Amino acid sequence: MVANRFIDLLPWKRFLGFALLGCFCCAGDTAMQLPWISRNMALRAIADNGIHAVIGLWCWSLVSGLQTIDDVLQTILCGVLSSAVDLDHFIAAKSFSLKDALSLKSRPPFHATTLIPVIACFLKLSIYLHPMPRLQNLPWIFSVAWFSHHIRDGTRRGLWMWPFGSTPPIPYWLYPMVTMVLPLVTVVILQSMDGKKSRTFATIPQQLV
Ligand SMILES: [Zn+2]
Numbered sequence: 001m002v003a004n005r006f007i008d009l010l011p012w013k014r015f016l017g018f019a020l021l022g023c024f025c026c027a028g029d030t031a032m033q034l035p036w037i038s039r040n041m042a043l044r045a046i047a048d049n050g051i052h053a054v055i056g057l058w059c060w061s062l063v064s065g066l067q068t069i070d071d072v073l074q075t076i077l078c079g080v081l082s083s084a085v086d087l088d089h090f091i092a093a094k095s096f097s098l099k100d101a102l103s104l105k106s107r108p109p110f111h112a113t114t115l116i117p118v119i120a121c122f123l124k125l126s127i128y129l130h131p132m133p134r135l136q137n138l139p140w141i142f143s144v145a146w147f148s149h150h151i152r153d154g155t156r157r158g159l160w161m162w163p164f165g166s167t168p169p170i171p172y173w174l175y176p177m178v179t180m181v182l183p184l185v186t187v188v189i190l191q192s193m194d195g196k197k198s199r200t201f202a203t204i205p206q207q208l209v
Contacts, residue, residue, distance in 0.1 A: 014062070018184065021058045022176035025152070028054070045098055049083050052152060055179060056082025056145045062183040063144065063190070070134060074141055081145035085110045112162035113150045116143055137190070144186055151178050 028051035037043050057079035064071035088108035089101035109115070120139040127135055150159055154170040161167065170178075 017058075017062050018180045021055070021062065021183075022180045024058065025055065025176040025179050041102070042098060045102065049086055052085070052149050053079040053083035055148050055152065056080075059144050059148050059179070059183045059186075060141060063140075063186050074137055077138075078141045078145045081142055082149045085146055085149045107157070107160050107166075110146070111150065111153060111160050113147070113159045114161050114164075116146050116150070119146075140186055140190060144182060148179055148182055151175055151182075 028047075032038060032044065032047055032051070037047050057075055060075040060078035061071075064074055066072055066075060088110035089104060090096060092104055092106075092108035093100040095101065120143045123139040123142060127138060151170065152175060154167070155172050155175045156169060158167040158169045
């Protein structure tokens with residue numbers, strides 16, 4: 001019975017998508033170790049940011065199911081938002097120089113994990129006050145994009161819980177696990193809180209959500 005419910009929740013094609021996401025997390029970081037990437041500051045920054053973007057894209061593609069043009073646009077937006085977190089390096093450095101951006105003495109503002117629920121609530125309130133049906137999922141897209149970015153960065157420096165300080169670095173094995181679980185948790189939250197019926201997870205039994 002429990003096994004049947006699990007299969008309903010994660011049909012094998014979807015399970016493969018989640019598993020491959022975890023594999024990509026590890027493969028991407030392994031590729032970053034290649035000498036011709038790790039020794040070149042610009043290439044390293046592009047590859048690092050590209051991996052953040054792909055993880056964001058991948059996460060929301062698992063949430064949306066990529067069945068409509070809106071699903072595709074939301075997925076692209078999630079990738080862009082995940083990549084955009086690192087813009088704060090340039091904002092904090094007040095410079096377009098990559099060297100300046102990567103030589104900050106403290107962590108830049110978009111990397112504060114405590115900011116995510118604050119901005120998500122602000123977006124939710126804005127959409128509630130000014131209903132925009134196509135942007136209903138924006139707070140969740142934003143949260144998945146930024147949290148997936150923070151989790152990956154957290155393996156090096158921990159999560160920055162401003163103003164309380166930082167957690168210790170996240171164990172590396174935990175990062176692909178959390179990244180894989182993130183889209184699944186998002187779908188369950190969307191179904192239970194917003195009453196949104198995800199097409200791809202429409203078979204989730206109600207007692208599970
Ligand atoms: Zn970052």
